[in-house]
Amino acid sequence: MDEVETKIFDIIAKEARIDRALVKSDATMEDLKIASVDLVQIVFAIEVEFDITIPEEALGLDVKNVDEVVVAVRKLVNESMAGSKAPGTA
Amino acid sequence: MNRRVAITGVGCICGLGNDLPAVWAEAAAGRSAIRPIENVDQTRLIAKNAAEVRGFDPETRFDPKLLGALDRVSQFALVAAEEAMRGAGLAGETRIGEMAAVILGSGVGGMTTLDESFRKLYAENGVRVHPFTIPKLMINAPACQITMRYGITGPAYAVASACSSANHAIGTAFHMVRQGVVDLALTGGTEATITLGTLKGWEALRVMAPDTCRPFSAGRRGMVLGEGAGVFVLEPLDHAIARGATVLVELVGFGMSSDAGDLIAPSADGAARAIRGALRDGGLVPTDIDYINAHGTATPANDPTETKAIKAVFGDHAAKLAVSSTKSMHGHALGAAGALELAITIAAMRAGIVPPTANYLGPDPACDLDYVPNTARVQPVRAALSNSFAFGGLNAVIAVKQAPSARVVA
Numbered sequence: 001m002d003e004v005e006t007k008i009f010d011i012i013a014k015e016a017r018i019d020r021a022l023v024k025s026d027a028t029m030e031d032l033k034i035a036s037v038d039l040v041q042i043v044f045a046i047e048v049e050f051d052i053t054i055p056e057e058a059l060g061l062d063v064k065n066v067d068e069v070v071v072a073v074r075k076l077v078n079e080s081m082a083g084s085k086a087p088g089t090a
Numbered sequence: 091m092n093r094r095v096a097i098t099g100v101g102c103i104c105g106l107g108n109d110l111p112a113v114w115a116e117a118a119a120g121r122s123a124i125r126p127i128e129n130v131d132q133t134r135l136i137a138k139n140a141a142e143v144r145g146f147d148p149e150t151r152f153d154p155k156l157l158g159a160l161d162r163v164s165q166f167a168l169v170a171a172e173e174a175m176r177g178a179g180l181a182g183e184t185r186i187g188e189m190a191a192v193i194l195g196s197g198v199g200g201m202t203t204l205d206e207s208f209r210k211l212y213a214e215n216g217v218r219v220h221p222f223t224i225p226k227l228m229i230n231a232p233a234c235q236i237t238m239r240y241g242i243t244g245p246a247y248a249v250a251s252a253c254s255s256a257n258h259a260i261g262t263a264f265h266m267v268r269q270g271v272v273d274l275a276l277t278g279g280t281e282a283t284i285t286l287g288t289l290k291g292w293e294a295l296r297v298m299a300p301d302t303c304r305p306f307s308a309g310r311r312g313m314v315l316g317e318g319a320g321v322f323v324l325e326p327l328d329h330a331i332a333r334g335a336t337v338l339v340e341l342v343g344f345g346m347s348s349d350a351g352d353l354i355a356p357s358a359d360g361a362a363r364a365i366r367g368a369l370r371d372g373g374l375v376p377t378d379i380d381y382i383n384a385h386g387t388a389t390p391a392n393d394p395t396e397t398k399a400i401k402a403v404f405g406d407h408a409a410k411l412a413v414s415s416t417k418s419m420h421g422h423a424l425g426a427a428g429a430l431e432l433a434i435t436i437a438a439m440r441a442g443i444v445p446p447t448a449n450y451l452g453p454d455p456a457c458d459l460d461y462v463p464n465t466a467r468v469q470p471v472r473a474a475l476s477n478s479f480a481f482g483g484l485n486a487v488i489a490v491k492q493a494p495s496a497r498v499v500a
Contacts, residue, residue, distance in 0.1 A: 040221040041222075044218065044221045053218070
């Protein structure tokens with residue numbers, strides 16, 4: 001588990017107020033009883049934590065499971081880092 | 091259908107205290123809650139005093155998950171609603187249903203949320219605000235939170251008419267219960283606007299006192315802000331009696347008017363029309379009234395105008411009225427003002443004690459009624475009015491009478 005994944009799991013557990021041990025890659029939002037309103041808060045907390053902006057097309061409210069969140073965020077974080085290393089190339 | 095309407099529950103939170111017994115103890119003692127502001131940095135303020143709610147810890151009052159969606163304005167409303175429902179013997183209800191309403195006044199809604207969010211954007215160059223910014227700041231949020239808490243599925247909405255918001259809400263709910271639209275209503279007002287942005291806005295109008303609030307008094311310098319909420323349980327009198335609820339007072343009249351004149355300057359004619367309207371609606375004559383909880387903001391303009399309006403309506407009886415402005419103690423709570431003042435009026439009628447106008451220094455020739463200066467007075471109150479007059483020229487007056495049983499006893 002890398003740092004991105006760990007932080008996202010922490011955020012999901014904290015924002016949705018669920019046991020951290022229940023948060024797994026293949027757990028669906030339904031499994032975790034995460035309503036869309038919780039997801040909105042999770043996305044907000046992720047944006048603040050990683051200092052990224054998550055467009056709706058990258059991570060919509062129809063997200064299925066925890067791994068989808070991690071994949072989307074990792075991509076944005078990588079883009080963001082690449083962008084800051086080589087401005088104008090992102 | 092024209093049913094008699096009882097008030098069977100009252101909840102109140104403001105600078106004077108966090109429930110009605112605490113608020114009333116202070117008001118009856120004539121103690122003012124106006125003090126140096128703690129929740130906003132005073133260095134940029136000219137008017138540095140307000141009547142803030144103190145000793146209120148939301149963390150201990152609300153579930154953390156709920157609290158994230160509650161602006162201070164909703165927190166106050168829920169606390170006051172809880173006290174009112176407890177008093178009415180309905181605190182355990184969570185599915186009250188569609189024959190109940192929630193009509194709640196607020197001048198501006200979630201100002202704390204608005205102030206914090208915009209500061210992030212404008213001052214801190216932030217790129218995002220919290221996702222609950224809108225649902226927290228909307229003016230109807232407090233009303234909606236109460237519907238969800240008690241499962242009230244009938245009419246529910248917010249009323250916004252600046253400083254008359256609470257009285258307009260209470261009056262509207264009263265008419266709904268009286269006409270049989272609903273069998274129960276939670277109504278009142280809530281406000282939490284002691285923020286830097288709001289305080290600077292009020293300062294700019296040059297109506298704020300730099301010291302304290304001295305309604306109807308010589309040496310008055312203007313208003314001082316307060317905050318809080320008052321919530322009432324209204325139901326048909328016969329329902330209340332049938333279920334053995336304590337009828338605190340009977341709500342009998344509601345009068346409203348619009349000046350259609352100036353956006354800020356008050357009109358004695360407009361105020362008088364609303365007062366007359368409340369008497370007429372309640373089947374009252376001027377000599378029935380013993381006490382008026384005045385709008386009494388302590389601005390140079392309001393107090394002589396309100397005095398003139400009272401004299402126009404009451405004639406010779408005006409001199410016999412006890413008239414006090416409890417804003418001298420809990421400050422001007424804007425959209426919650428009428429609710430705080432009705433709560434105190436009800437406590438006064440129950441106790442047979444008229445609360446004073448605190449901070450009174452001496453008579454002003456333009457304000458020549460009996461303002462119960464500085465010290466409460468033991469005096470039975472058969473019926474009372476509570477006045478609210480708002481910017482925009484919107485006037486709303488509530489009339490209450492002693493509960494029927496209390497009248498028999500008296």
